[in-house]
Amino acid sequence: MSNENSKATARAKAAELRAEQAKRENQRRLLTIGAVVAAMVLIVGGAIGISLLNKKDVKATPAGSSDYGVSIGEEGAPHTVVIYEDFLCPYCGALESETRGDLEDLAAEGKVLVEYRPFNLLGAEGRTYSIRATNAFAIVLEKSGPDVAKKFHDLLFENQPSEANADAEAPNDDIIALAVEAGATESDVRDGVENLSHADWVTKATDEARKANVQGTPTILLDGEVFDDGRTVQDLADNLIAALD
Template sequence: MSSNSKASARAQKAAEMRAAQNKREARRRILTIAGVLGVMVLIVGGSIGVSLLNKEDVKAAGAGSSEYGVTIGESDAPHSVVIYEDFLCPYCGQLERATRKDLARLAADGKVFVEYRPFDLLSSIADYPIRATNAFAVVLEKSGPDVAKKFHDLLYENQPSEQDPGSMTDDDLVKLAVEAGATEGDVRADIEGLAQQAWVDKATQEAADSGVKSTPTILLDGKVFQDGRTIQDMADNLMAELE
């Protein structure tokens, strides 16, 4: 055997080894990529799983069955709507402007039974949500649901901004209550003295127990309704469901 062919055999062997080495290398690379991707998928999947487990659905009492609200319409209407709201929340004000007349008309036509449930969500900003909800409860107790609904409407028509909730004084609340139909002597002391603070706390607790975390929260036939990009979209879509 010539040294020449020995050398070429060695070269061939070396080339084979290199090829095998490259193959192992490529295989290892693919396995590594697959492994890392697998771990990533597991983390994403696990995180989504944790999120879904922590998700709480709103399970609120049906319209008309809460002690902390006012209803319009008849309870045997084909649809029911529950609206959780805070008197300071600007989107609640928008929703009121976008839906009040239509809801009142549909309720009068027997198409929907609506319950408004005010509670205190935003008292971290100012005490206005507590004062206003207290005033609402006072009017509800002293003057009945019809006057309370009117008072509720007036509170939104005269809603103060989140920047300056103090612009609505207790005296203003009394004036609006009287405008809604309450007797000043009945309500003034209780509005000024927060006589229904316990009612406000219980209404707020009930909203929290129902899983309501933001306002406005709308339930259509017991299910959260949030179909729409903006409040106006939501209002339009809600009316379309009810018509």
């Protein structure tokens, strides 16, 4: 396939996926308003209304059981954590930064099984980064396995673009470079990233989150229940780790 045909195919798939997501946009508008309010609270008072972004009646499958995530830790651990996230969500990035090391340590100690479930919440109205990043995550998970996928997941958050200008700041070449840095082989991922080969995976992951009644990111489930103990991301992270340790 020529480079121009590849680009045309990628554009067509991106347009199709955006059209599917647009159907859900009306349901998300209230969430967007809530997120804006939360951001204003963060700016003005140093706190984020995490509860605005989550609902108590989330009913998700147990940690380690989803086809649309990556897990660390062992089955049978005394605690489980599920984190629904969008690679573009700045609060997800902040939570990831504050909890990653502790969750990895606790998982290695056998205290918790953690599953990260990325999906597309913010890829609508012309923004493609959430879709492209989640598509790339799915490719790396399939081609290179969960260990490399987890490292890629971490690198995506470490190099998270701004929400306002993500598509310009993080083109496909940058996403591919992060996948390779994580341990993937470029030849295994480049075509799939450029042509959105796992767009259906992204749609199904998003549908799974929606069916679980996940309405915002980050949504954290501790032992199957929504965990929102904290007014700030730092509070949330600290209290989560304290509950596990």
